[in-house]
Amino acid sequence: MAGEQAHVTLLDVAKQAEVSLATASRVLNGTSQVRADLRERVLAAAAALAYTPNAHAQALAGASSQAIGVICHDVSDPYFAAIARGVMRTAAEHGQLVMLASTFRDAAREIDYVAMLRAQRARAILLIGSGFEDRNWENAMAAELDPYLRSGGRVAVISRHRSLKVDAVLPENREGAAELARSLLALGHRDFAVLSGPHALTTVSDRLAGFRDGLAEAGVSVADDHVIEAAFTRDGGHAAATELMRRGLRPTCVFAVTDVMAIGALTAFRDAGISVPDQLSLAGFDDIPIVGDLTPPLTTVALPLNEMGERVMNLALREPRGRRSRVERVPGRVVMRSSTAAPR
Amino acid sequence: MAGEQAHVTLLDVAKQAEVSLATASRVLNGTSQVRADLRERVLAAAAALAYTPNAHAQALAGASSQAIGVICHDVSDPYFAAIARGVMRTAAEHGQLVMLASTFRDAAREIDYVAMLRAQRARAILLIGSGFEDRNWENAMAAELDPYLRSGGRVAVISRHRSLKVDAVLPENREGAAELARSLLALGHRDFAVLSGPHALTTVSDRLAGFRDGLAEAGVSVADDHVIEAAFTRDGGHAAATELMRRGLRPTCVFAVTDVMAIGALTAFRDAGISVPDQLSLAGFDDIPIVGDLTPPLTTVALPLNEMGERVMNLALREPRGRRSRVERVPGRVVMRSSTAAPR
DNA sequence: CTGAAAGCGCTTACAG
């Protein structure tokens, strides 16, 4: 029974309704007036046969697709999930359906998905999350995107400024991290460590640089061995915090470059018997929804995640006004919660 | 500049390479031997023109799609995210790309996505999350799925037994909840409340029934006003817990039908100054990754979420062996953590 | 308003 059976086609419907192919197509698309009785017959035939148009044939024949593709690193990461939510809300308002893809930070797979979406002639492609600082990747991506754009496709991104010349929503990672540094300094901290992700991610290098900028204003710096690089995930944060303790380092304040990493770190500290914020202050970045439910709630730099999703979607939906790409900057806002306190 | 430009087609490549359409197609697909020099010319032309095959034309001409569609209620819910992760892992091993869709529990939109995937002739459609106990929805869904299946499509689901006759991975919600009830009774609790989601979701009604079953074995029951229904989300859990307190109810133990709802409840209790587990025990269901990072870590019924994702994907990938649908049951395992303790 | 027909961009027997 595994054999492929023939699909019900428009021709089947037309025959059963005893009308021409063209007429059947017209009533099903509502594109033009059709006599009421013919119309009825077509509708009845379509229902009786459980007809579904073949989207490929439709697309090939010129009808436009209503699918929007969103590519991110990992949908199970709350940061992306929150942005995706905003994208979908806006897409729904415009009657568009959105399909999500996760690359798991595999550059090659990211290209595969773009190629697939491009091949499917998706109405728009949204790239969420920082790109790779890698010449090969940049070239390969541009090679996919340029022809797509030239043939009428829309592309918009969140945070990947380096190479792509497309519409973008850019969180001010550098400024936000600098502002956080200032707030932490104001609390009295002078001795910091940073739990960092891979430096090849622009988001990571921007936040790290900004944090250093902010500290530098007060003449404070972070020693190289106090910057610990790990995976850009909850487990990476846990590992980095563990490594910090293994090295016997005892800063008064730790900055994790994302909330997700901070969550792992918080648990590592808790399990090691280090009390936050009594013995150690901890701050993250992003303000993903869950951080308010942690104990203690996390100090962080809040980004309007849902809104950022709405904005990229709108960027891709709106007709481009010129040949220049549009850029919308989104500032971060420092939110002090109880995971940070004055050093003892 | 917004005008649609013509796409680069296979014909363009063939012309530039000075070969026939057929030859160009063959080298690009690697389906058969082509003389080395022709091969080179085609490859060079394709690269020079940044050619991407039109997936619609390919699909229409008979090539099979490598896309798998996964439809769930909300990808930003960690429960679905964890399952999706398992699905994608397995899909990647088989060289398949997966596209995710969120319905936000809108039954009509779910049908829309199935129709879209069906129209795109996706290789398989996976439905994750319990269905609606609603005759109209069941009929509409069956009307989409039956023709898809008949024409060779694969469908597999996680937890929606009632109406669909397709391959399924079924978590043992009822038994798991009963087992949790027994563990909680063993701790000494007799006075319970339940924070519940909409009863129309089979997952909810199964867990509620199972919990009652388990309690009933010890002659314990939950009064109707101790079962509070709210949205199936973190905020729903928060609202339900708040309502519980507003009613002045003080059970010794609260069961939230999902961990996500339990997270909201935990924060509501914390903010109200009620200490968990000292003054109140709290348990959830699912064992989503974050629960170990909460303070206190949550007692729950663990479901192997990643594995469940792998199993649905495998079900959809494997050739069906007969006309009967395959069902794989997945037991839950009670995990006692520090959010529950003996009543004072 | 309705129908015959061309065309969308591929793939794949079928000949050579």
Added chain:
DNA sequence: CTGAAAGCGCTTACAG
């Protein structure tokens, strides 16, 4: 191994 041609299932000018 290579090419001419049919066909996949639609949509949409173009006639009538």
